[in-house]
Amino acid sequence: MIAAYIEPILYVTGALTASMLLQFAAPGPVLRAFNGLEVHDDVALFFARASALPIALFGVLLIWAAIDPAIRTPVMVVVAIGKAGFVGVILTRIKDFAGGYLLTAVFDSLCVVTYGAYLAYLANLAGL
Numbered sequence: 001m002i003a004a005y006i007e008p009i010l011y012v013t014g015a016l017t018a019s020m021l022l023q024f025a026a027p028g029p030v031l032r033a034f035n036g037l038e039v040h041d042d043v044a045l046f047f048a049r050a051s052a053l054p055i056a057l058f059g060v061l062l063i064w065a066a067i068d069p070a071i072r073t074p075v076m077v078v079v080a081i082g083k084a085g086f087v088g089v090i091l092t093r094i095k096d097f098a099g100g101y102l103l104t105a106v107f108d109s110l111c112v113v114t115y116g117a118y119l120a121y122l123a124n125l126a127g128l
Contacts, residue, residue, distance in 0.1 A: 087108050
C-alpha cells in the first residue's frame with residue numbers, strides 16, 4: 001500500500017525539508033517566524049545557518065529519490081536517521097527553548113515512521 005504513494009510522499013516531505021533553504025538565507029527572521037525564537041547572537045545565527053543547508057540538502061535528496069528509485073533506499077535510511085536524531089535533540093530541550101520546534105518534531109517523527117514503514121515493506125519483499 002505505501003509503495004503506491006512513496007513518490008508523492010517523497011516529493012512533499014522533500015519539498016518541506018528543502019524549505020530550510022529559507023533559514024540558510026535568513027536565519028534570524030525564519031527562527032522568529034517559524035519557531036518563536038529571538039536570536040541575536042552571531043554564533044547562534046551562524047550555527048542556525050550552518051545546520052540549515054545540510055537539512056535542506058536532505059530535502060533535495062528526497063526529491064531526487066522520488067525521481068530515481070535506484071537511490072531511494074540509501075537516501076531514505078540516511079534521512080530517517082538524521083530526522084530521528086534531530087527529534088531526539090529537540091525532545092531533550094523541549095522545555096528549555098525548543099518548544100518552537102514541536103511542529104518540526106511531529107513532522108520529522110512522521111517522516112521517520114513513514115520511511116521506516118516503506119523500508120520494512122521493501123525488506124519484507126526481499127525476504128529479510
